[in-house]
Amino acid sequence: MLRTSLHEIETAEELKKLQEENENLMVCCGRMGPMCIPVYDIMEELEEEYPHVKFAVMAFDNPEAAIIRNDPACRGFMGLPFTMYYKNGKTVKATTSIQNRQQITSILNEYFQK
Amino acid sequence: MNEVFDVAIIGGGPAGLSAGIYSSRAKLKTVILNSGSFGGQVVLTDEVANYPGVEQTKGYNLAALMKKQAKDFGCKLIGNIEITEYHLHDEIKRVVLSDGREIKARGVIFATGGRPRLLGVEGENEFRGRGISFCATCDGDFFTGKEVVVVGGGNSALEEAISLTKFATKVTIFHQFDHFQAFPAVIDEAKNTPKINFIMESRIIKFLGSEKLEAVEIEHIPTGKRQIFKTDGVFIFIGYIPNTEDLKGILPLNDRGEIIVDSDMFTGIPGVYAAGDSIAKKYRQITTAVAEGTIASLSLAEYIKSKVKKLENETNLVA
Numbered sequence: 001m002l003r004t005s006l007h008e009i010e011t012a013e014e015l016k017k018l019q020e021e022n023e024n025l026m027v028c029c030g031r032m033g034p035m036c037i038p039v040y041d042i043m044e045e046l047e048e049e050y051p052h053v054k055f056a057v058m059a060f061d062n063p064e065a066a067i068i069r070n071d072p073a074c075r076g077f078m079g080l081p082f083t084m085y086y087k088n089g090k091t092v093k094a095t096t097s098i099q100n101r102q103q104i105t106s107i108l109n110e111y112f113q114k
Numbered sequence: 115m116n117e118v119f120d121v122a123i124i125g126g127g128p129a130g131l132s133a134g135i136y137s138s139r140a141k142l143k144t145v146i147l148n149s150g151s152f153g154g155q156v157v158l159t160d161e162v163a164n165y166p167g168v169e170q171t172k173g174y175n176l177a178a179l180m181k182k183q184a185k186d187f188g189c190k191l192i193g194n195i196e197i198t199e200y201h202l203h204d205e206i207k208r209v210v211l212s213d214g215r216e217i218k219a220r221g222v223i224f225a226t227g228g229r230p231r232l233l234g235v236e237g238e239n240e241f242r243g244r245g246i247s248f249c250a251t252c253d254g255d256f257f258t259g260k261e262v263v264v265v266g267g268g269n270s271a272l273e274e275a276i277s278l279t280k281f282a283t284k285v286t287i288f289h290q291f292d293h294f295q296a297f298p299a300v301i302d303e304a305k306n307t308p309k310i311n312f313i314m315e316s317r318i319i320k321f322l323g324s325e326k327l328e329a330v331e332i333e334h335i336p337t338g339k340r341q342i343f344k345t346d347g348v349f350i351f352i353g354y355i356p357n358t359e360d361l362k363g364i365l366p367l368n369d370r371g372e373i374i375v376d377s378d379m380f381t382g383i384p385g386v387y388a389a390g391d392s393i394a395k396k397y398r399q400i401t402t403a404v405a406e407g408t409i410a411s412l413s414l415a416e417y418i419k420s421k422v423k424k425l426e427n428e429t430n431l432v433a
Contacts, residue, residue, distance in 0.1 A: 032172075045194055097242055
C-alpha cells in the first residue's frame with residue numbers, strides 16, 4: 001500500500017476502468033522509495049493545476065501491476081517508478097526512474113492539452 | 115505578494131527545514147521556498163541509522179516529520195518554485211519567482227543543498243533507468259542474477275555495493291584512485307564480501323547498448339588503455355555538487371561553487387545566511403545540516419532583533 005493522497009489502483013480491472021472513464025490518465029507505479037516519493041509529491045501538487053487529468057498510483061509489487069510492468073512501452077525499464085500516461089485508454093508515453101516537475105509537466109502539456 | 119516575512123529560507127532539506135522549525139518556533143514569520151520536493155537528499159536515503167534519538171528510520175519518514183514540524187510551528191511552505199531574481203542588499207530582501215510572485219523578507223537563509231554528481235559521459239542520460247541507477251535500494255532487484263558495476267570510492271558507493279550483492283551475482287567497483295575514501299570498517303566489509311571485485315584507477319568513458327545498457331567503455335587512467343566491460347547495470351555514487359549555479363555573483367562562492375560562511379553561517383551580506391550541503395565544509399551529514407540550519411536561524415533571529423532594537427531607539431530619539 002502506497003502512502004500518498006493520490007488514488008491507489010488495486011487491480012488491473014480498475015486500471016482499465018479508469019482508462020475508460022478518463023480521457024487523460026497518469027499512473028505512477030512504484031514503491032515508497034527514494035526515487036518514487038518525489039514523483040508522487042509532484043503529482044499531488046499537479047492534481048489542482050491539471051483538473052482535466054486523472055492522477056493515480058499503483059504499487060509496483062502488487063501482482064496486478066503486471067499490466068504496467070508488462071506494457072511494451074516499459075520494455076528495458078530498470079528503474080523505479082514506471083510512470084504511465086494514457087490517452088483514451090492507450091499508452092502514449094512511459095518513463096522510468098525519477099522525474100522532476102518540469103519533465104512531468106512537459107509530458108502532460110504535450111499529450112494532455114486542455 | 116505584499117506580505118513581508120521575517121525569514122525566507124531557500125531550500126527545503128534538513129538544513130532549511132531545521133531553520134524553518136527554529137525560526138517559526140521563535141514566532142518569526144517564516145516561509146520556505148523549495149524547487150523540488152521537501153526533504154532534500156534525505157528523501158533519497160533509504161535507511162538512516164545514525165540520526166541521534168532515532169534508532170533507525172527511512173529517509174523519507176524523517177524528512178516528512180521535519181516538514182510536518184516546520185508546518186505545525188506555522189512555517190509557510192511553498193514547493194516546486196523557481197527563483198529568477200535575488201535582491202539581497204536592501205533592508206527588505208526580495209526574491210522573484212518565475213511566475214512573477216515576489217517574496218519579501220527581513221532576512222534570507224540559503225539552504226539550497228546539493229544533488230548527485232554525474233559522470234558526464236556519453237550515454238549517461240540515455241540509459242538512466244535502463245541500466246544506470248543512483249539508488250541500489252530502489253532498483254537493486256531489477257538486477258537479480260545479473261552482473262553490475264558500482265562507480266565511486268566513498269561510503270555510499272561501498273555500502274551500496276555491499277547491499278547489491280543480495281541481488282547481483284557479481285559487483286565490480288570502479289574507482290578513479292588507487293585507494294578508497296570510505297571509512298576503514300566499510301572498506302573492510304566490502305573487501306571481505308566475496309561477490310565484490312575491484313578495478314582501481316579506472317573510469318567509465320562511455321555507456322553502450324541499444325534498448326538498455328549492455329556494456330561500458332573504461333579507461334585505465336595511468337596507462338590510458340581502454341577496454342569494453344560487459345555489464346547489466348551501473349550504479350553511480352560519486353558524491354554531490356552544490357545547487358548554487360544561479361548564485362554566482364550573488365553570494366560569495368569558493369572554486370567548488372560552495373557558499374562561504376563564517377561560524378555563524380553568515381555570508382557577509384547583512385541579513386543573509388547559508389546552511390547545509392551548499393556551504394563550504396568538510397562533512398556532509400543530516401546532523402551537520404540540521405546544526406547549521408539551527409545556527410543560521412538563531413543568527414538571523416539575532417540580526418532581526420538588533421534591527422528592531424535600532425529602529426525602536428531611532429523612534430525614541432525622534433519622539
